[in-house]
Amino acid sequence: MRIAFAVNGTRGDVQPAAVLAHRLAERGHDVILGIPPNLGDAIAGSGMHVRRLGLDTQAQLDHVSRARAAAGRDPIKLQRMLAEVRDLGWAEIVGDMAGVVEGADVVVTGFTTEQVAAMYALRAAIPVISLHHAPIRPNLSVGPLPAIGARSTSLNRLQWALADRALTAMTRRRDRELAGRVGGVPDDGPGWTRVRRAPGADIQAYDPMFAVHDDPVWDRDSRRRPRPVVGFLDIPGRLRQRMGSQMRGTASADVMSWIGRGEPPVYVGFGSMPLRDPAAVVGIVEWACRSVGRRALICAGWNRVDDMAAAVCDTSVVQVVDSIDHAVLARCAVVVHHGGAGTTAATLRAGVPSVVCWFSSDQPFWGAEVSRLGVGVSLRFRKLDAMRLAAGLRASLDPACVERARAMPSALVGAQQAADHAADVVESSVRPMRIVA
Structure with a gap:
């Protein structure tokens, strides 16, 4: 099986994906790992094919930090800064994604790249697996902005509704451009709704003690797109010495x-x-x-x-x-x-x-x-x-x-058990695709 990983971000985003990719490679799969160029050397020599995906994330974060400092508290400058930061690196991810996922039987991605990855996966009629490091789908227990907090289910429901509207408004233009570039993808709503309806699963890469339980919104959506909670994906000892110091x-x-x-x-x-x-x-x-x-x-x-x-x-x-x-x-x-x-x-x-x-x-x-x-x-x-x-x-x-x-x-769930569970989810996802309405 050819498995493509498309993950952008920092060490915290890339490391769990690298652990899962390594476990799948150990099982004999052909694994392509698309990650930021500044983290490529950290994975080299680990037995996987590493390809560039997006910008150097350390340089990108440095740029964002300087832009925020320059904007200060001026509302107009802050608005311009947010518009600039929103699209920073987007074109590079879109351009690199095609080469990463070409010929794949399944795509594994992260939260920041799942909209782009889902577009390519839907066109190729293959499942897309998202790795989540916290509960980041609508639910009544945890709001989309944990810093704000919420003391009631109704406030959390309102937070998610407002977040969905804001995300739609922010990404509408580039989502349409992406759909046109990829081609063959039905225009059935914002990109993030495609992800939530796409065949595959949202792997919850954290321990079950932190999972959402007895939540009607979460449970309803999980029936459409499974959300198995596998445990924290940590670097096993046999891989630790083969990874570079950046990782x-x-x-x-x-x-x-x-x-x-x-x-x-x-x-x-x-x-x-x-x-x-x-x-x-x-x-x-x-x-x-x-x-x-x-x-x-x-x-x-x-x-x-x-x-x-x-x-x-x-x-x-x-x-x-x-x-x-x-x-x-x-x-x-x-x-x-x-x-x-x-x-x-x-x-x-x-x-x-x-x-x-x-x-x-x-x-x-x-x-x-x-x-x-x-x-x-x-x-x-x-x-x-x-x-x-x-x-x-x-x-x-x-x-x-x-x-x-x-x-x-x-x-806690053991690291080996977590990696095996996640690998099982990826392997079992490759079956005839069916778009869930």
Whole structure:
């Protein structure tokens, strides 16, 4: 079977897809993996055919960050900035998609690329599988904007209705252009409705303990397009060493030695989230960690290491690295992170408490779930200061919180089981197509 993966985004988007792609390749399938060019080297040598899909996402995020800073709070400039950001990289994804999915029996994609992938899949009469890292289809439990929150099912229903209208308005023009370019696709509504009606499935790539249950809206739509909850897709040991450092991170002997020279440190990392003032963040972290008597291991991620390291006064207390292997998390006392699904999963599997400092997207959802389980606290990054971070660290270091976190690894679906379940879903999707009305 020829299986095409078309995934755009950051490490958190690409890594689960790469894990599933690798498992399918192990089963003997011909796997094509379309990912951003800046992450291609991280997958090279893993036994899959890697092709370019879209722009360099690190450069793209840097551009968005600069555009937001330039717009400030001016409403006209903000509107222009949003219009520019909305279409940034779209043409490149559309252009690259045809080469990635050509000749495929099934297409596996992510949320940011599923509209484009579904168009090509429908034209080729093949199923499309979406990988979701949180509940992102209409339901009464979780709204489309978790940062806003909702205390009632009616408010969540309203949020989804407004989100659907907004998405239709934002994508109508480019959706029509895409349909014309692809050709052979019936004009039966916005692109996102095609995805929700397309043959295939929406794989929920997170643990069942976070799934939507007993929800009439979710259950109704799941009958049309299945949404199996498989568990977190993590890098297995046999693949970890074959992936480049951009995907798995690094753990140098110097870092491991530094960790071993004292009590377990606090890990701090915000992944691909751009920090306006990295040096200020280092200062906040250093003060908060000193106040609780802990050292800090800071992973710069996609921010400039030099800017962060310049603020470090005492390297015996603070260490700054450019990337880190998530395997290191198990040797830390607390993990301070942005609440990305991948980092949240890695922290839960490590059995370590979290302080989630969320920015946007599904991150507030994961922060709320960490808080609900009593394995950490949730803060909004925009409001982060030394006092709030110190309070979050104290709460996470509480023995009861630590004990609950230690119990999490055994409660989660195993990584191998999750990958096998997801692979089964992809394989079973290849059958005669039927458009669901």
